[in-house]
Amino acid sequence: MSNIVSVTDKILVVGGGRMGSAIIDGWLKQGVTPDSIYLIDNNPETLKVYANKGLHTFESTENVPLGLEFKVFLLALKPQIIVKHISQFNQFISPSTCLVSVAAGVMVQTLLDMLPNAQHVVRVMPNTPAMIGKGVLVGFSESRSMFSKLIEELFASLGTFYWVSNEKQMHSVTAISGSGPAYLFYFAQCFIESAQALDLDNEFAKALALDTLAGAARLIEESGIDVETLRQNVTSPNGTTQAGLEALMCNHELKDRIEACCVAARQRSVELA
Ligand SMILES: NC(=O)c1ccc[n+]([C@@H]2O[C@H](COP(=O)([O-])OP(=O)(O)OC[C@H]3O[C@@H](n4cnc5c(N)ncnc54)[C@H](OP(=O)(O)O)[C@@H]3O)[C@@H](O)[C@H]2O)c1
Structure with a gap:
């Protein structure tokens, strides 16, 4: 360097x-x-x-x-x-x-x-x-x-x-990778707070949530396996993960919110131009 x-x-x-x-x-x-x-x-x-x-x-x-x-x-x-x-x-x-x-x-x-x-x-x-x-x-x-x-x-x-x-693509890039860490920090915050609500000591709950996020991100990076397959691999029929995912994916609300988040960030970048 x-x-x-x-x-x-x-x-x-x-x-x-x-x-x-x-x-x-x-x-x-x-x-x-x-x-x-x-x-x-x-x-x-x-x-x-x-x-x-x-x-x-x-x-x-x-x-x-x-x-x-x-x-x-x-x-x-x-x-x-x-x-x-x-x-x-x-x-x-x-x-x-x-x-x-x-x-x-x-x-x-x-x-x-x-x-x-x-x-x-x-x-x-x-x-x-x-x-x-x-x-x-x-x-x-x-x-x-x-x-x-x-x-x-x-x-x-x-x-x-x-x-x-194409310079127009910079608006989308801004919405995804530029602003993206903040979305993921918010997800982490929600995950920590949910863990703390499950009768675990606060610090232990935080460590479990953050270590799990960091490990999952590393697995995505190192395994080369697509994220949908990774999810399916840890979801046994009628198991705990399936129960949790059904609640998380209910009515596609989370997916809709994530889409709205990315679209709003892109729109703001267009407005700033
Ligand atoms: N933060 C992100 O995650 C991120 C991601 C991608 C791109 N960006 C881009 O990076 C740029 C900077 O964002 P930021 O979050 O780093 O902003 P920031 O934290 O507010 O940093 C701007 C710095 O410039 C100083 N400053 C303000 N006016 C000045 C002037 N006239 N002359 C010299 N220094 C001056 C500010 O000092 P004072 O605070 O004392 O005014 C501050 O230290 C933005 O254009 C943003 O779009 C940021």
Whole structure:
């Protein structure tokens, strides 16, 4: 990894919040040198954490030394902030900078309009498991460029990386892999609370629920068996699992809710565009 972004290549990150920090932490774990990362964020606590890790940190654009050339500019601000505040970052973009935006719903054309210096723009939809190298990261750019390989390598180091060829697909990607961890955390919360309601000690109930989820996810990953077969394999006729599943799958209510959840997230991404 340290070979991918050489010590002389600089990465500018604007926004070290939940997603910016997940990506920075992932890169640091993969061997990107802290000295190559420049972070602009208006939160002093965030800056302190990353200054301690050896990054160059700045509270505003005025503090960034003049004349720095950035190979990658990672834009990790909220879409609402981007629309109002990003023109100030145009000065950090040169023809040899690749602008990477992780903002949900903000289209390539919008970025090009607001940052006229940008010639190479890639949108990447990450998710927070990127911070432990287990992310799903999906890229879109209008054409393959000299940066495509670098972007693949930088983001594949944080998990599994895919390209999509149509920008509209980024709305669906956002709804599934971008927002997906939150849905699964909610499922985990419901599972924990249900376990606790079954006369088990709270901590033990939580451990049973979470270890079961983690084990099942690992089995999906490692067995290569499709999820329907995995479910059928553990469902004996008239057994306890069947009784539980009949309650869970009753009237397809859960399936309908999950569909509604994904459609609502996709719609929100369209609205933000
Ligand atoms: N979180 C996710 O799971 C996820 C998944 C996929 C994509 N994304 C995308 O990632 C982007 C960032 O989301 P997030 O959840 O990481 O947001 P966040 O936690 O709010 O992080 C944004 C960071 O930028 C700082 N900031 C705000 N305005 C600034 C400015 N003008 N200059 C410099 N720094 C500024 C914020 O500081 P203050 O808090 O002090 O304002 C905060 O530290 C969004 O566009 C989102 O669509 C997020």
